[in-house]
Amino acid sequence: MDENYDVIVLGTGLTECILSGLLSVEGKKVLHIDRQDFYGGESASLNLSQLYSKFKPSAQKPDLKGRDRDWCVDLIPKFLMANGELTNILVHTNVTRYIEFKQIGGSYVYRNGRIAKVPSNEVEAIKSSLMGIFEKRRMKGFLEFISKYDENVPSTHQGLNLDSNTMNEVYNKFGLENGTKDFIGHAMALWSTDDYLNEVARPTYERILLYVQSVAKYGKSPYIYPLYGLGELPQGFARLSAIYGGTYMLDTPIDEVLYEGDKFAGVKTKEGTAKAPIVIADPTYFPEKVKKTGSKVIRAMCIMDHPLPGTNDLDSVQIIIPQNQVGRKHDIYIAVLSDVHCVVPKGYYLAIVSTIIETDTPHVELEPAFKLLGNRLDTLMGIAELYEPASDGASDGVYISKSYDATSHFESTTDDVKDLYFRITGKPLVLKKRSNSEEDEGLNGLE
Amino acid sequence: MSFPNPATSVKLVLLGEAAVGKSSLVLRFVSNDFQENKEPTIGAAFLTQKCTIGERTIKYEIWDTAGQERFALLAPMYYRNAQAALVVYDITKPASFIKARHWVKELHEQASKDITIALVGNKFDLVEDDEEDSLRKVSVEEGQNLAEEEGLLFFETSAKTSYNVNEVFIGIGSKIPDSSANQPEAIRENNQGRIDLTSNNASGGSSGSGDCAC
Ligand SMILES: Nc1nc2c(ncn2[C@@H]2O[C@H](COP(=O)(O)OP(=O)(O)OP(=O)(O)O)[C@@H](O)[C@H]2O)c(=O)[nH]1
Numbered sequence: 239m240d241e242n243y244d245v246i247v248l249g250t251g252l253t254e255c256i257l258s259g260l261l262s263v264e265g266k267k268v269l270h271i272d273r274q275d276f277y278g279g280e281s282a283s284l285n286l287s288q289l290y291s292k293f294k295p296s297a298q299k300p301d302l303k304g305r306d307r308d309w310c311v312d313l314i315p316k317f318l319m320a321n322g323e324l325t326n327i328l329v330h331t332n333v334t335r336y337i338e339f340k341q342i343g344g345s346y347v348y349r350n351g352r353i354a355k356v357p358s359n360e361v362e363a364i365k366s367s368l369m370g371i372f373e374k375r376r377m378k379g380f381l382e383f384i385s386k387y388d389e390n391v392p393s394t395h396q397g398l399n400l401d402s403n404t405m406n407e408v409y410n411k412f413g414l415e416n417g418t419k420d421f422i423g424h425a426m427a428l429w430s431t432d433d434y435l436n437e438v439a440r441p442t443y444e445r446i447l448l449y450v451q452s453v454a455k456y457g458k459s460p461y462i463y464p465l466y467g468l469g470e471l472p473q474g475f476a477r478l479s480a481i482y483g484g485t486y487m488l489d490t491p492i493d494e495v496l497y498e499g500d501k502f503a504g505v506k507t508k509e510g511t512a513k514a515p516i517v518i519a520d521p522t523y524f525p526e527k528v529k530k531t532g533s534k535v536i537r538a539m540c541i542m543d544h545p546l547p548g549t550n551d552l553d554s555v556q557i558i559i560p561q562n563q564v565g566r567k568h569d570i571y572i573a574v575l576s577d578v579h580c581v582v583p584k585g586y587y588l589a590i591v592s593t594i595i596e597t598d599t600p601h602v603e604l605e606p607a608f609k610l611l612g613n614r615l616d617t618l619m620g621i622a623e624l625y626e627p628a629s630d631g632a633s634d635g636v637y638i639s640k641s642y643d644a645t646s647h648f649e650s651t652t653d654d655v656k657d658l659y660f661r662i663t664g665k666p667l668v669l670k671k672r673s674n675s676e677e678d679e680g681l682n683g684l685e
Numbered sequence: 686m687s688f689p690n691p692a693t694s695v696k697l698v699l700l701g702e703a704a705v706g707k708s709s710l711v712l713r714f715v716s717n718d719f720q721e722n723k724e725p726t727i728g729a730a731f732l733t734q735k736c737t738i739g740e741r742t743i744k745y746e747i748w749d750t751a752g753q754e755r756f757a758l759l760a761p762m763y764y765r766n767a768q769a770a771l772v773v774y775d776i777t778k779p780a781s782f783i784k785a786r787h788w789v790k791e792l793h794e795q796a797s798k799d800i801t802i803a804l805v806g807n808k809f810d811l812v813e814d815d816e817e818d819s820l821r822k823v824s825v826e827e828g829q830n831l832a833e834e835e836g837l838l839f840f841e842t843s844a845k846t847s848y849n850v851n852e853v854f855i856g857i858g859s860k861i862p863d864s865s866a867n868q869p870e871a872i873r874e875n876n877q878g879r880i881d882l883t884s885n886n887a888s889g890g891s892s893g894s895g896d897c898a899c
């Protein structure tokens with residue numbers, strides 16, 4: 239099949255699949271290849287035997303109930319923000335019709351040795367066990383400021399300027415304690431370090447607003463999650479691409495990358511030569527064109543037979559352990575899921591713990607999280623080096639995505655998608671709603 | 686709130702070799718239309734059509750393959766919770782019948798155990814007036830035998846003349862048990878809390894558990 243395409247995409251991770259889908263919808267002729275025989279690459283969800291063969295090839299797996307495919311364990315744990323950009327892309331491309339979502343039952347934060355629900359509005363702030371009586375009032379004042387803030391009404395600014403005051407100055411205006419700053423900055427604004435404190439306040443304001451609005455959307459937490467695991471997301475966008483004419487080849491290693499001069503020209507595979515002026519790829523396809531970011535992520539997948547202690551038996555929860563609370567420089571994240579999201583058989587719970595490594599004994603760094611989990615039936619751990627492209631692709635036509643980072647949600651992934659889209663097409667990504675053709679009548683209340 | 690006779694949703698997937706008439710069968714069923722030179726499937730691979738069988742209304746959510754099966758495996762998503770499948774072959778193309786056997790096997794491995802499968806030999810119009818039976822390459826008996834061995838419904842159809850097309854969908858609909866319609870496998874037990882991302886109000890969302898987990 240020697241053929242010409244507008245773009246070749248290598249790897250079926252989420253970033254690659256979203257771009258493949260968006261470009262196919264725009265009428266580009268896309269060839270999408272993966273060397274592995276399943277969709278998703280690093281963003282796949284693995285069944286039990288895939289999981290053990292990847293992380294504990296020589297070990298006996300514990301005696302667990304359920305069929306192999308009743309287990310869908312994410313390699314990269316992340317949640318979607320209900321009001322976030324990935325949700326937006328899913329809705330605008332109608333990929334929502336292929337995937338069902340459920341809420342995550344709660345959003346918790348660690349403070350002074352225990353966990354509690356993150357308060358997302360004034361009423362919750364007053365009830366919260368995270369703060370003493372006076373601090374609750376100060377927090378209430380802060381949340382009121384966030385929700386009432388209106389660019390055009392100076393009286394709502396309370397004398398602050400989001401573009402010149404630092405976030406720390408904003409906190410101090412409301413007299414908030416350091417521990418409160420910790421949970422606002424890390425569990426609501428979802429920063430993973432404290433650098434934001436000394437930067438202008440606006441980005442943090444926008445992140446808190448995203449959190450608050452995402453909670454307001456469905457109620458229990460700001461997070462949503464696809465049934466059967468995150469691996470459904472790349473599959474959904476791959477289907478979108480295929481429906482618009484994208485050609486898919488899995489289980490197809492790249493035998494040779496072809497160049498004309500310095501420019502990408504095509505690839506050779508067992509199916510023949512495919513040509514295209516540009517290629518989009520995950521870092522594993524171009525090891526010579528990526529560099530280490532210097533950060534490594536450790537992820538521990540913990541199989542349990544009980545919900546997380548202290549969460550009122552929630553079926554799913556996100557817990558953030560802010561760095562300062564345990565004397566670290568990076569937060570620790572815990573994502574807990576159960577059969578309600580169809581990722582484990584009934585009776586089991588899956589907790590995925592992750593953080594950026596800071597020492598030579600990374601597994602020890604996860605101890606504060608393991609303490610919260612209680613008894614674990616088994617724990618599988620992996621360490622991933624994070625990569626990013628060495629150049630922007632303009633000179634060689636090779637556009638490489640970033641590794642999926644340690645953050646607890648997809649906002650950095652969609653930033654990368656938008657950035658790649660801009661570099662590839664020369665225009666910003668504008669989401670237009672896919673029109674439903676007449677026979678393709680609305681479903682699920684689609685307008 | 687209660688709606689009279691709510692339609693039960695049934696996810697139906699199409700499988701079969703290229704050009705056997707999968708999309709044409711759907712087009713005939715959904716729009717009562719036929720196109721002589723239909724392009725390979727691009728664009729609309731997700732259609733819905735209601736079908737009333739006696740007292741019941743079934744709303745088919747029909748998934749066409751989108752060509753992903755050509756060089757790749759179909760994504761597991763495609764089979765996920767499918768309650769019905771059409772395995773289509775062309776009765777004038779023996780290779781397409783061999784492919785149909787393969788798809789039946791694949792369905793037994795990948796799809797849920799209680800899936801209702803119909804084996805469909807399409808392009809019946811081509812052999813209708815063919816006295817010597819020279820165009821027909823797969824006999825009715827071969828189709829019937831495979832269907833019997835594997836526990837499938839069996840039809841010969843023509844998307845062109847519309848012969849037997851509605852019968853396929855009615856046949857499948859009557860075989861789908863009431864309880865399994867709408868909520869296959871695991872979902873049956875935890876249907877609550879699913880959210881509709883496309884609605885602007887949150888009412889479709891939180892499942893009425895006035896919860897505060899603290
Ligand atoms: N004579 C005759 N031609 C048919 C019939 N059904 C489909 N065709 C023709 O067969 C060709 C292929 O039909 P499609 O419906 O596109 O087949 P498909 O299985 O969806 O093909 P892919 O999408 O490529 O996998 C078209 O030219 C149709 O017009 C039929 O019942 N009789």
Ligand SMILES: [Mg+2]
Nearest residue numbers: 707708725726
């Ligand atoms: Mg078709």
